[in-house]
Amino acid sequence: MRYRTLGSTGLTVSEIGFGTIPILSGNVPVLPDYCSPTLPEAVDIMTAAYRMGCNFYDTAIPEEYGDAEYKLGVFAERIGREHIIIADKARAADGNDMFREVLRSAENLGTQPDIYFAHQVDEKNQDETFSRYGALDALCDLKKAGVIGYTGIATHYYSVAKRAAADSRVDVIQTSGNILERGIMERIAEEPLFRSKGLILNKVYAAGCLLNVFQPSELIGGILHWPFSCALIGIGTEEQADAAMQEEYPPLQFSFEDVTARLAERFPPIECDRCQRCVCPLGYEIHIVLRQYNYFHLGKHYWARKKLRMNIDEFAESCRRCIDRPCMKQCPRKLRIPELIAMIREMTE
Ligand code: SF4
Ligand code: SF4
Known part of the structure; x- marks a missing residue:
């Protein structure tokens, strides 16, 4: 496993991080094909990733990630809390709502999150999120109080990511991209505002879709030249942890045309x-x-x-x-x- 610095936070994070969606159980209507392991199985899978060098684990509140926060908290206690970085998130634009969500997450985890993101910030809720007494102000207050380590904005929108990059209250930005959907990351790579921020990348496998055409080595190798700190891979089995984390995949250069030509075979x-x-x-x-x-x-x-x-x-x-x-x-x-x-x-x- 290789490691990168997370913006100005001073944290060192594994190049590949553990996305906890596939280990959730519970009725969360996002994707129909979660692995849904039991608690002991989930802890073993997270431990396997840890043994391969992963130190970054990303989760979210129960409405979005079922019992993943709870499973991650049990794993953190087993492995030793100080050995891993926990990123958590909640979909809340209002400051009071965010305050409550962070405290609830800390209770579910049984520990304090290192980074907490305002999740799914989009063009409709961004003004409230960034406004005075909005979610971002609440995260700053919680950071000052020592309840969280760093503040974050998670978004699938370039315009929102850029607004976060220009805002001194934001430590870390989480956004999405892969060798097909590369537009946001290519714009981020060109924009100097992002250079002092920690950057977490998700959807590297495009919710698993791209695994039907490409190997993990291609999907991971093909993004390594981008300026992210940690790329999250959703992991639901030890085999998936092996595929994402055991190898140090060499960087690959796929042009967009290479990617669409491969898709065009199907x-x-x-x-x-x-x-x-x-x-x-x-x-x-x-x-x-x-x-x-x-x-x-x-x-x-x-x-x-x-x-x-x-x-x-x-x-x-x-x-x-x-x-x-x-x-x-x-x-x-x-x-x-x-x-x-x-x-x-x-x-x-
Ligand atoms: S053609 Fe383009 S701009 Fe016009 S309605 Fe359709 S998407 Fe919107
Ligand atoms: S490639 Fe064209 S259609 Fe697709 S997001 Fe960019 S501007 Fe829009």
């Missing part, structure tokens, strides 16, 4: 890298819909189809009536976005 992919430069004035999240099309063809049939059906009729109709189509002018890949949305609508019927 289905015609939409060549969107989720750079998020396209902004629809009507508020449609183009990159999310295009991603779900690729995820659908990569095996997440039920999950992706459900998400695609949510507003695709209205979206396609708006595109049909749109005269200026500003999104197409903003797309560096020259994607014909309205036609792609119409094609996806047809596919979901």
Whole structure:
């Protein structure tokens, strides 16, 4: 295992971190295929990763990660709390709500989290999260009081990540990217504001989808040149821990075209890298819909189809009536976005 420095925190973190979604049990409607091990099994899996050099474990509140906080706390006590770094998170934009969530997390873990993220910060809840008495202020107060070590913002949106990078209250940013969905990370790599922040990367396997086409060595090796501190891999078995952590994978350079050519052996992919430069004035999240099309063809049939059906009729109709189509002018890949949305609508019927 190799190690990197986490921004200005002074922490040294393993290059590969343990994402606890696959070890959760409980009724959490995010993905249908969790491994859901028992408590002793989960502790053994986390221990196996630790023995391979992992020192970074990421979790979230019960509404999102079931009993993962509790399982992680039991593991931390068994292995020795001082040997690992615990990152936790809650979806709360209001300061009072965040305050309560952090205290609840500390109780579930049986210890204090090292880093606590405001989770799923998006374009709708960001103003409240960053405002006076919002979630970020609460995290700062909790840091001053010694309840958490460092503050964090977790987001899938480049605009929110950049706002966090410009905010001195934020220590660590967590965002998503992989060899296909590389747009956010490529923009982060170019933006100096991020250089003093710790950066945690998730969705390296794209919720497992990319494992149907690529090996772990390719998915991990292909991102190593990016400026993150720790890349989280969701681990639900000891075999998965072995695949992600036992090898020191060499860096690989995959061009975007290499990646889409591999996908094209299975289905015609939409060549969107989720750079998020396209902004629809009507508020449609183009990159999310295009991603779900690729995820659908990569095996997440039920999950992706459900998400695609949510507003695709209205979206396609708006595109049909749109005269200026500003999104197409903003797309560096020259994607014909309205036609792609119409094609996806047809596919979901
Ligand atoms: S074509 Fe118009 S309505 Fe459709 S995504 Fe682009 S900007 Fe939005
Ligand atoms: S459609 Fe184009 S601009 Fe929009 S996220 Fe995808 S690649 Fe970027």
